[in-house]
């Protein structure tokens with residue numbers, strides 16, 4: 001579904017990705033793991049068109065994404081969440097999801113429209129779909145509340161609903177459980193599995209080894225900008241190079 005071929009990325013003299021190759025298959029959950037600074041978020045930024053690769057090719061459903069603008073990549077069916085939560089705290093949950101439907105606009109511009117009040121009357125169809133998406137993450141009962149009133153874990157779930165509002169085929173999640181306590185993590189794991197069962201393909205970056213091992217069908221491991229292993233969770237767990245890369249790191253315990 002999503003294929004990276006010989007991808008490299010430099011920032012000035014800094015080579016962040018080197019010769020990265022992997023394919024995210026349709027259906028299921030694909031995980032990209034690796035230590036901090038390995039280049040994981042950079043992969044998402046390349047796939048979503050926020051950054052351009054220094055070399056190599058990215059294909060989605062057989063089509064090259066190399067020079068496609070970010071909003072057109074969204075239209076082709078790729079949505080993402082960010083490592084740092086980005087919700088509009090002064091808007092209701094419902095409004096946040098409707099903004100997702102208008103993701104073609106920049107976040108700043110969409111936010112401005114909302115603040116001007118011109119979107120306060122949300123059309124019925126958009127509202128129904130937004131409520132449905134909120135119900136998928138079990139937040140529909142809070143639809144009219146301000147996002148500011150949500151817990152950290154709930155804000156993550158709101159982000160999922162907003163990303164799904166662009167009607168993607170592939171959902172990219174950047175460290176969805178970062179900063180969460182164990183019970184929030186378990187709950188979010190259930191939500192991610194629910195989204196998968198609805199037929200979405202998921203490509204997830206995660207730092208928490210235990211979390212990805214339990215969730216992913218396949219995993220690629222990035223270390224210092226290179227893919228050092230790819231396979232099923234069991235293959236990854238038992239790969240000597242992966243153990244080496246994580247040796248002494250808390251995530252491996």
Ligand SMILES: Nc1ncnc2c1ncn2[C@@H]1O[C@H](COP(=O)(O)OP(=O)(O)O)[C@@H](O)[C@H]1O
Pocket residue numbers: 011016034035036037038039040041042043
């Ligand atoms: N826009 C950028 N400009 C310069 N350096 C960057 C940029 N984005 C990321 N980097 C650098 O690239 C490396 C990998 O970053 P990142 O992809 O965020 O890693 P990860 O998500 O695996 O923690 C880091 O050294 C980071 O400082």
Ligand SMILES: [Mg+2]
Pocket residue numbers: 040041042083
């Ligand atoms: Mg990152």
